[in-house]
Amino acid sequence: MFGFIKRKQKIAPEAEIAAAKKQPQSEDNTTDLSHSLEKTKRTLSDGMADFFLGKKSINSDLLDELETHLLSADVGIDATTIIIDELQSNISRKAISDAESLHLKLAEIMKSILQPCEQPLNTDSAKPFVILVVGINGAGKTTSIGKLAHHFMQQGKSVLLAAGDTFRAAAVEQLQEWGNRNDVPVISQGTGADPASVIFDAVASASSKNIDIVIADTAGRLHTQDNLMAELAKIKRVLGKIDANAPHETLIVMDASFGQNALHQAQQFHNSIGLTGMAVTKLDGTAKGGILFSIAKTLNLPVRFIGVGEGINDLRPFNASEFVDALLE
Ligand SMILES: Nc1nc2c(ncn2[C@@H]2O[C@H](COP(=O)(O)OP(=O)(O)O)[C@@H](O)[C@H]2O)c(=O)[nH]1
Numbered sequence: 001m002f003g004f005i006k007r008k009q010k011i012a013p014e015a016e017i018a019a020a021k022k023q024p025q026s027e028d029n030t031t032d033l034s035h036s037l038e039k040t041k042r043t044l045s046d047g048m049a050d051f052f053l054g055k056k057s058i059n060s061d062l063l064d065e066l067e068t069h070l071l072s073a074d075v076g077i078d079a080t081t082i083i084i085d086e087l088q089s090n091i092s093r094k095a096i097s098d099a100e101s102l103h104l105k106l107a108e109i110m111k112s113i114l115q116p117c118e119q120p121l122n123t124d125s126a127k128p129f130v131i132l133v134v135g136i137n138g139a140g141k142t143t144s145i146g147k148l149a150h151h152f153m154q155q156g157k158s159v160l161l162a163a164g165d166t167f168r169a170a171a172v173e174q175l176q177e178w179g180n181r182n183d184v185p186v187i188s189q190g191t192g193a194d195p196a197s198v199i200f201d202a203v204a205s206a207s208s209k210n211i212d213i214v215i216a217d218t219a220g221r222l223h224t225q226d227n228l229m230a231e232l233a234k235i236k237r238v239l240g241k242i243d244a245n246a247p248h249e250t251l252i253v254m255d256a257s258f259g260q261n262a263l264h265q266a267q268q269f270h271n272s273i274g275l276t277g278m279a280v281t282k283l284d285g286t287a288k289g290g291i292l293f294s295i296a297k298t299l300n301l302p303v304r305f306i307g308v309g310e311g312i313n314d315l316r317p318f319n320a321s322e323f324v325d326a327l328l329e
């Protein structure tokens with residue numbers, strides 16, 4: 001199924017944007033999502049087909065098997081235990097008797113685990129609403145900012161981007177390309193500039209132009225790099241001088257393919273600078289999509305968006321029900 005859609009290789013930002021322009025827009029999001037989550041789906045359901053086709057009876061062997069699959073997909077111990085225990089108790093009191101009722105119950109439990117993370121980002125509380133984007137190198141920050149700009153523009157909002165990754169010249173250029181692509185202004189001061197100053201200027205400029213949303217890029221960093229974490233804290237402090245509530249969203253972008261490690265990184269970022277939301281990227285390229293369940297059980301943070309590809313439309317607001325339906329489809 002869908003074998004004609006080939007995975008793209010890592011490519012330069014220019015080519016990536018050109019490719020994004022050609023992305024077809026599908027109206028059927030669930031089918032799309034289901035296709036994007038193919039690798040995780042396979043891990044979850046490998047060897048389970050016989051069962052879901054009703055050819056295997058419901059017993060503890062089956063639950064053991066399901067448990068292994070859930071753990072392999074990085075659903076994590078806590079969420080897996082909840083799922084298996086709940087299924088077991090339903091089986092014991094005969095509330096589940098066939099493949100269909102198990103499928104329905106499994107979906108219901110999985111949705112209930114993810115539901116608390118479904119808190120869409122509302123940008124109406126401030127103008128400009130400032131989103132500070134943080135995370136490790138390569139997580140997908142800049143790409144996600146490009147997609148986010150598109151997302152907000154489609155909602156009729158005006159957007160301005162701040163090139164706060166001043167570490168490498170290429171980073172500013174990459175953001176500028178996304179700015180061109182979306183036809184939104186990009187405020188930058190070039191390589192080596194103080195990111196706090198760039199982002200401060202961007203917010204001041206957005207205020208004067210009556211722009212709705214500022215999205216600020218930052219250089220990738222590890223939570224162990226104290227000086228770089230202090231730099232993020234400084235950005236937040238400086239922004240607070242314009243608006244005590246800014247940044248209104250501190251969004252970590254994390255790469256799902258890092259699985260439990262990404263979770264650990266996010267926890268450390270949260271402890272160090274305080275996060276208000278997450279965007280989980282590259283769910284299309286990994287079998288570790290179950291990480292969202294781990295996130296739900298261990299990090300008390302909203303998952304605002306999920307990234308399911310490299311194209312401009314491949315970032316979507318997180319919807320727990322849609323996600324589980326796509327996984328179990
Ligand atoms: N397959 C896939 N690739 C992604 C996704 N998000 C970002 N990428 C790719 O990840 C790479 C690094 O992204 P970039 O935005 O430069 O990361 P940054 O260092 O955090 O700014 C690029 O090749 C992106 O196209 C996603 O959701 N799916």
Ligand SMILES: [Mg+2]
Pocket residue numbers: 141142143165171217218220
């Ligand atoms: Mg970047």
